[in-house]
Amino acid sequence: MDLSLTPQQEAIRSTFARFSNEQIKPRAEAMDEAEQFPRELFEMVGELGFFQMRYPEEDGGVDAGTLACCLAIEEICRGSLSLGAACQMQGLMGTYFLQRFGSGELKERLLAPALAGEKVGTICMTEPGAGSDLFGMRTRAEERDGAWVISGQKMWITSAPVADFFTVFAKVGDPKGKELGIFLVERDNPGLVVGRSIRKMGVRASITSEVALDECRVEPDHVLGEPGKGLGYLRAILDEIRVVTAAMAVGGARGALEESLAYAKERVQFGRPISKYQAIRFKLADMATELEVARRMTYHAACLSEAGAPHTREAAMAKLFASEAAFRVCDQAARIMAAYGYAMEYPVQRYLRDIRFTLIGGGTSEMMKMIIARELGA
Numbered sequence: 160m161d162l163s164l165t166p167q168q169e170a171i172r173s174t175f176a177r178f179s180n181e182q183i184k185p186r187a188e189a190m191d192e193a194e195q196f197p198r199e200l201f202e203m204v205g206e207l208g209f210f211q212m213r214y215p216e217e218d219g220g221v222d223a224g225t226l227a228c229c230l231a232i233e234e235i236c237r238g239s240l241s242l243g244a245a246c247q248m249q250g251l252m253g254t255y256f257l258q259r260f261g262s263g264e265l266k267e268r269l270l271a272p273a274l275a276g277e278k279v280g281t282i283c284m285t286e287p288g289a290g291s292d293l294f295g296m297r298t299r300a301e302e303r304d305g306a307w308v309i310s311g312q313k314m315w316i317t318s319a320p321v322a323d324f325f326t327v328f329a330k331v332g333d334p335k336g337k338e339l340g341i342f343l344v345e346r347d348n349p350g351l352v353v354g355r356s357i358r359k360m361g362v363r364a365s366i367t368s369e370v371a372l373d374e375c376r377v378e379p380d381h382v383l384g385e386p387g388k389g390l391g392y393l394r395a396i397l398d399e400i401r402v403v404t405a406a407m408a409v410g411g412a413r414g415a416l417e418e419s420l421a422y423a424k425e426r427v428q429f430g431r432p433i434s435k436y437q438a439i440r441f442k443l444a445d446m447a448t449e450l451e452v453a454r455r456m457t458y459h460a461a462c463l464s465e466a467g468a469p470h471t472r473e474a475a476m477a478k479l480f481a482s483e484a485a486f487r488v489c490d491q492a493a494r495i496m497a498a499y500g501y502a503m504e505y506p507v508q509r510y511l512r513d514i515r516f517t518l519i520g521g522g523t524s525e526m527m528k529m530i531i532a533r534e535l536g537a
Contacts (some may be wrong), residue, residue: 160325161256164225164226164230165219165256166227167223168223168227168230169213170197171223171227171230171231172230172231172362173232173234173402174207174231175207175209175230175234176237177236178203178204178234178235178286179235179237179238180238180519182200182203182243182258182366182455183200183235183238183239184238184239184322186200186511187238187239187241187242187304187506188509190241190242190363190365191239191241191363191509192238192363193195193364194358194363194364194366194531195364195366196318196320196321196364196365196366197239197241197242197364198244198321198409199508200242200431201242201245201249201276201373202277202416203276204235204242204246204276205274205275205276205277206233206275206276207230208221208223208276209228209232209235209246209250209446209524210246210248210249210250210254210273210274210276211223211226211274212224212227212231213225213250213251214254214258214274218258218266218270218411218495219266219270219271219272219274220258220274224461224462225402225462225464226458226461226462226467227463228250228251228403228406228461228463229402229403229406229414229457230311230336230406231243231402231408232246232247232250232407233406233409233410233411233413233454234407234412236406236408236409236410236411237410237411237413238414239364239513240361240362240364240407240410240513240514240516240517241362241363241364241365241513242364242412243407243411244317244362244365244407244516244520245317245318245364245365247316247403247407248281248282248317248365249273249278249279249280249281249318250479251396251399251400251403252281252326252396253279253280253282253326253402254270254273254274254324254325254384255271255279255318255326255396256282256341256343256384256392257269257280257299257326257343257381257383257388257535258270258342258472259340259392260383260392261343261383262380264380265343266306269323269345269466271322271326271433273324274395274415278323279302279321279322279323280322280323280324280326281316281318281319281322281324281325281326281330282316282317282319282320282323282325282326282328283313283319283325283326283327283344283370284296284310284313284317284328285296285314285316285323286312286313286314287312287314287315287335291338291522291523291526293339293393293522294310294337295389295441296328296329296330296339297311297330298310298311298312298313298327298328298329298330298372299311299330299331299334300329300330300331300340300342300377300386301328301331302422305379306376306377306378306379307340307342307376307377307378307382307386307524308374308375308376308377309350309352309372309374309375309376309482310328310372310373310374310375311329311371311372311493312342312369312370312371312372312421313327313369313370313371313372314369314370315357315367316367316370317365317366317369317458318365318366318367318496319353319366319368319369319381320356320366320368320457321366321368321379321527322346322353322355323346323456324343324344324345325344325345325346325351325370326339326341326342326343326344326383327341327342327343327344327372327375328333328341328389328393329342329372330389331383332387335391337388338385338386338387338388338389338398339358339381339387339388339389339393340382340384340387340389341382341384341392342377342381342383343377343381343382343383344375344377344381345381346451348375348377349375349393350372350374350375350376350378351370351371351418352371352372352373352377353369353370353372354368354371355368355371356368356373356463356512357370359460360486360512360515361512361513361514362508362513362516365516367494375439386434397474397522398460398464398470398474398475399464399474400521401441401460401474401475401477401478401522401527402457402460402461402464402470402474402477402478402480403521404463404478404481404517404520404521405453405456405457405460405477405478405480405481405513405517405521406457406481407455407483407487407517407520408453408478408481408482408484408485408514408517409450409453410479410483411458411489411510411513411514412446412453412484412485412486412488412489412505412510412514413450414449414510415489415492415493415507415511415514416443416446416450416488416490416492417480417499418492418496418505418506418510419443419446419491419492419495419496419507420425420434420443421492421497422495422496422505422507423439423443423495426496433495434488439495442491442494442495443495445491446487446488446492448526449484449487449488450485450488453477453480453481453484454478454481455528456473456476456481457474457477457481459477460473460476460477461472471530471534472530472531472534472535473505473520475522475530475534476527476531478521478522478527479524479527479531481517482514482517482518482524483518483524485514485517486514486515486517486518489507489510489511489514490511492510492511493507493508494510496531526528
């Protein structure tokens with residue numbers, strides 16, 4: 160398959176493919192069962208340079224580009240979507256606003272070790288009553304005595320139980336308005352409380368929890384960007400978030416396809432491998448075709464992102480198609496394996512559980528359709 164990868168991109172793909180085969184896949188089942196943050200693998204991903212890929216050299220990055228990120232995260236998720244979810248948070252949303260707006264001191268103390276995988280960052284946007292509706296956010300930040308004081312409740316915060324710093328979105332100004340501020344809150348801030356962990360059906364090693372902010376005082380140097388302009392800052396990376404999520408979906412579904420194909424070649428019924436029966440062969444052909452389309456849509460959107468070209472529509476299309484196709488592929492993989500696709504001893508059931516994460520992360524399918532329709536002028 161000719162995707163016209165540069166030598167650097169091909170080296171990245173090969174490195175992470177080998178890492179997935181040798182390090183992630185053998186541990187994926189144990190990670191899922193333990194439901195614990197995969198610290199050792201997370202640090203190894205940092206050593207391989209994944210967290211540095213998006214950022215310029217002056218901030219300790221390697222400026223490898225969006226497509227390189229997609230190639231790497233696809234291979235990581237082929238091994239474990241749990242690890243992929245934690246890594247995507249760290250390499251994109253959890254460090255982006257710190258890199259863009261943080262002071263030199265904050266970058267040296269927090270960003271540099273985060274890009275090396277030695278510290279963990281996350282982002283706090285979702286609330287119990289506000290998911291896609293950011294303007295329904297109830298967390299408030301008010302200026303008092305030369306600082307900002309934040310109060311509110313956040314929900315579904317990835318890596319919160321192990322995070323060293325939190326990028327917190329909060330309303331500023333009119334509580335009924337649309338002005339958002341972005342604040343960096345460190346773990347030892349006395350007003351920050353990490354609450355109960357949320358047990359999930361899938362991506363169970365990507366630990367998630369509630370976060371409470373109770374009169375959380377933040378000094379001016381921890382305000383990221385200009386208060387009130389948070390939505391505009393967020394829009395700058397929404398398309399990239401969707402492209403990378405699409406790559407995660409492709410990776411997870413590739414893992415399921417590989418497992419079901421290997422099973423179909425080995426499983427003998429009525430005297431021959433089931434891969435020789437047309438019913439199974441057609442399933443495999445459809446799965447591979449959908450994944451190929453999803454991958455090319457994702458890479459196309461990634462290339463537009465790198466070129467600085469408008470790609471809101473393409474990013475939404477890639478995320479929509481890739482996540483839905485990935486779910487279909489994982490479902491068909493389980494059907495090919497029949498009862499064994501339902502057995503915990505085989506990884507297909509984990510891929511099927513995990514892949515639902517990509518239907519939600521980066522925006523639901525319904526939200527993607529609304530964006531696409533808007534971009535069409537409908």
